[in-house]
Amino acid sequence: MKEQYYTCKLLSDVVLNNKMATEGNMTTLDYIAGSNFLGVVANEIYKNQEGKAYKILHAGDVSFGDAHISLDGKEVSYAMPFSLFKDKLDKTKAWVHHLLEKSHFDNFREKGIQLKQERSGYLTPSGHILKSPEKNFALKSAQDREERRSKDGAMFGFESLKAGQVYVFSVRYHNAEYQQIVENFLLGEKRIGKSKTAQFGQVCIEKFKNEQAPKRIDSIPNTDYTIVYAESNLCFFNEFGQTTFQPEPKDLGLSGGEICWKKSQIRTYAYSPWNGIRNTPNTQRDCILKGSVFYIKDAVAPEEKTNSVGEYQAEGLGRVIYNPKFLKGNQSTGEWEFELFNEPNNPDNKGESTPREPQTNLGKFLNELKGQKENDLAISKAVQLELDSATKGLKEISSSQWGGVRAYATKAKNVEELRTNLFEDFLTHGVSAEKYWDKDRNRETLRQTFERNIEHGTSFLAKYSAEMAKVATKSNEK
Incomplete structure (x- = not known):
C-alpha cells in the first residue's frame, strides 16, 4: 500500500x-x-x-x-485525542486519562482539581497545537x-x-x-x-511533498495494553448487520485482547451523507468520532503504525493509529509527556539577546501562553493610546462606519490587503466618504494611526474601530 x-x-x-x-x-x-x-x-x-x-x-x-x-x-x-484532560482553572498541565488510577482522582479531589476533557483543536507530529480553523458567517x-x-x-x-x-x-x-x-x-x-x-x-x-507520519511510542516495560487512536470517524457493523458503538478488538485490527471501556474515551456522531446525483441523503451512519481512544488489555499492536478498519474506508472512515507518540504519558503520575513545540508569537527584535528556551513541557506551554498574553496586551495598550489622542473629527464618525472598518479589518488576510481595500476603496467612495472621511482630514488621520501601529497587524484596527464605535454611540446619546 x-x-x-x-x-x-x-x-x-x-x-x-x-x-x-x-x-x-x-x-x-x-x-x-x-x-x-x-x-x-x-x-x-x-x-x-x-x-x-x-x-x-x-x-x-x-x-x-x-x-x-x-x-x-x-x-x-490529527484531531485532539479525547483521552487528554486539563484542569478547568489551571490549563498548564494535562493528564492522559488511561494512565490515571483511583489514587490520582482522590488526589485531584483533595487539591480541588476538576478535570475537563479536551475536545477541540489539532496536534502535529512536531508538537504544535493548532486551534480550530478560522470560520466566517454569512446571512x-x-x-x-x-x-x-x-x-x-x-x-x-x-x-x-x-x-x-x-x-x-x-x-x-x-x-x-x-x-x-x-x-x-x-x-x-x-x-x-x-x-x-x-x-x-x-x-x-x-x-504534498513533505510526507510525515506520527511515530509510535517507544516500547514501555511492564505494560500489557495497546492504545488505538481513531484518526478518522469509525463505523462498524455487528453480526446482525446493524451499526454498533461497541466493536471487538478484532474489529480494530488486533488479534486478541479485551477492550477496557472504563479507560477508553469514546464519543459518537451520526450523519447522513448527501448524494448529489440522486439529490437525496444516503442511509444514516452511526460513527465513533475521530479523536476517540480505545484501551485494549492483553493485546500487542501490529507492526504497521496505521491501519484501516470498519466500513466506508473508500471515503476515509476507519483509519486508526496504534500507540501514537502524542499519547505518551508518565506511567506513575499520568501527566502528558508529548513534547510541545514553542512557536514565538512575535518576530524577534534585532539587537536584543535571545531568551533561553524552556526545556520542560510545562515551561514551553507557559511560554506560549505568555507570548499570546503579551501580544494581546501590547495591542490593547496601543488602542488605548490612540483613543486618548483621537481627534474630534474621528469621534464624530458614525458607529456604522466604524463597523464597516472593523469588518474589513477582520476579513483581511494581511495588512497590505487591508490598506488597499480600506484606504483605496471603502473610505474613498459614496456619500459616507463625503459626509465623514473627506472632512477634517479624517481619512488621512486614520491612515496615520494605522501606519503607526502596523506592527500589530490587522488585529489593531479591528479593536480600535470597535472602541471608536462605542465612542460614537455615546456621543449620539448625548
Whole structure:
C-alpha cells in the first residue's frame, strides 16, 4: 500500500454543513471529509475511465482521507485525542486519562482539581497545537423571482471555512497503478461543499511533498495494553448487520485482547451523507468520532503504525493509529509527556539577546501562553493610546462606519490587503466618504494611526474601530 499526501488550499470560503437541518443557522465542519475528494474524482472518472471506476471508488482499492488544518501547509495534523484532560482553572498541565488510577482522582479531589476533557483543536507530529480553523458567517436570503427581490421570511445563515487556509489529506493506494488515474482528476482547482456553483467551494489541490507520519511510542516495560487512536470517524457493523458503538478488538485490527471501556474515551456522531446525483441523503451512519481512544488489555499492536478498519474506508472512515507518540504519558503520575513545540508569537527584535528556551513541557506551554498574553496586551495598550489622542473629527464618525472598518479589518488576510481595500476603496467612495472621511482630514488621520501601529497587524484596527464605535454611540446619546 502506498500513502500519498496532498494539500488543499481554500481559494474561497467553503461550506460543509455538519447537519442535514434546513432551519436555523447552519454550522460547518472544521475538517474536509474524504467523501468530497472522492466526489471530485467520481465527477470525472465515469466519463473518462468508466471501466476502472468501480475498483477505484467502491472496491476499497483507493481510500480518500479527511483533510485537517495544517501549519503553513508543511505538516499533517490529527484531531485532539479525547483521552487528554486539563484542569478547568489551571490549563498548564494535562493528564492522559488511561494512565490515571483511583489514587490520582482522590488526589485531584483533595487539591480541588476538576478535570475537563479536551475536545477541540489539532496536534502535529512536531508538537504544535493548532486551534480550530478560522470560520466566517454569512446571512443570506432566498430570491423571490416574481418580485425580483429577497423573499419575505426566507432569511438563513451558515458558517464557512475561511479562505486562505491550507488543509492536508492523504490517499491510500492499495493498487499503485490507480494513483496516476486519480491524480489526473483530483489535482488542480476544484469545487467542493455546499453552494459550490455560487461563491463558495473553490479549492486548489496539490501534491504534498513533505510526507510525515506520527511515530509510535517507544516500547514501555511492564505494560500489557495497546492504545488505538481513531484518526478518522469509525463505523462498524455487528453480526446482525446493524451499526454498533461497541466493536471487538478484532474489529480494530488486533488479534486478541479485551477492550477496557472504563479507560477508553469514546464519543459518537451520526450523519447522513448527501448524494448529489440522486439529490437525496444516503442511509444514516452511526460513527465513533475521530479523536476517540480505545484501551485494549492483553493485546500487542501490529507492526504497521496505521491501519484501516470498519466500513466506508473508500471515503476515509476507519483509519486508526496504534500507540501514537502524542499519547505518551508518565506511567506513575499520568501527566502528558508529548513534547510541545514553542512557536514565538512575535518576530524577534534585532539587537536584543535571545531568551533561553524552556526545556520542560510545562515551561514551553507557559511560554506560549505568555507570548499570546503579551501580544494581546501590547495591542490593547496601543488602542488605548490612540483613543486618548483621537481627534474630534474621528469621534464624530458614525458607529456604522466604524463597523464597516472593523469588518474589513477582520476579513483581511494581511495588512497590505487591508490598506488597499480600506484606504483605496471603502473610505474613498459614496456619500459616507463625503459626509465623514473627506472632512477634517479624517481619512488621512486614520491612515496615520494605522501606519503607526502596523506592527500589530490587522488585529489593531479591528479593536480600535470597535472602541471608536462605542465612542460614537455615546456621543449620539448625548
